[in-house]
Amino acid sequence: MYLLFNVLIACHVLTGAVGLVSFWAPVLSRKGSPFHVKWGKVFVYALLATGSFAVLMATCTLIAPRETHPHIEDLRLIEGVFGWMMLYLGILTVNLAWYGRLAVSNRRKHLGNRSRLNVGLQVLLLLASIACATFGALEDLWLMVGMSVVGFATVATNARFLFREEPPPQAWQREHIKALIGAGISVYTAFLAFGAVRLAPQLALHPVLWSIPLVTGISLILYFWSTVPARARSLPTT
Numbered sequence: 001m002y003l004l005f006n007v008l009i010a011c012h013v014l015t016g017a018v019g020l021v022s023f024w025a026p027v028l029s030r031k032g033s034p035f036h037v038k039w040g041k042v043f044v045y046a047l048l049a050t051g052s053f054a055v056l057m058a059t060c061t062l063i064a065p066r067e068t069h070p071h072i073e074d075l076r077l078i079e080g081v082f083g084w085m086m087l088y089l090g091i092l093t094v095n096l097a098w099y100g101r102l103a104v105s106n107r108r109k110h111l112g113n114r115s116r117l118n119v120g121l122q123v124l125l126l127l128a129s130i131a132c133a134t135f136g137a138l139e140d141l142w143l144m145v146g147m148s149v150v151g152f153a154t155v156a157t158n159a160r161f162l163f164r165e166e167p168p169p170q171a172w173q174r175e176h177i178k179a180l181i182g183a184g185i186s187v188y189t190a191f192l193a194f195g196a197v198r199l200a201p202q203l204a205l206h207p208v209l210w211s212i213p214l215v216t217g218i219s220l221i222l223y224f225w226s227t228v229p230a231r232a233r234s235l236p237t238t
Contacts, residue, residue, distance in 0.1 A: 005060045005068045012053035016187060019046035023184040047097040047183045054090030058083055080141045088132040092151055093186040095121045099158055100179030107172040113162050126155045143210065170228050177224045185217035
């Protein structure tokens, strides 16, 4: 188990590094340009891989917490942060990356967003959010409860769009922006927080550390949402 876990860590770090770097290319480039599309795809596939590796790592941790984390004495911290919360963040990352990809792919065929996989990911994220919040409440790890709110909000807003019969013309752009910047928030949160657990354990559960990616990401989402009407007006009408 320990060898498998370390192989998963190496793969997770590698794909996560690609995601951390490639995130900024589509954010800073002209929306809809070939450069934006190319690097957006790199980011999405890197995040899908990163989130999947995180889910596998969390599963290993929950099966064998002591074997996978021999350097940490607090079993509650291992099962909570490296187990249930990493599982939740991995599913959140996959959910947002896939949902954001479909939002732009199906911009002219909204019903395509209601694929079994996409709807199933909403159900899976809801269950992971409940598990994260429940463990956090039972074990007095209230940061886990706070983090789970993002998952609940994601499921609620995603479902609202998915099951809306006729979304407004630019709704897919807002969902695309929300989801992929949200995926960026997730990967940067994991990078800072889980890195801190290893390098500076006293900072691991500090709310300020966890809030930096969230505040930055929400600011970016709100800014790009405000530019959607202007971009829509610039598109040709025929």
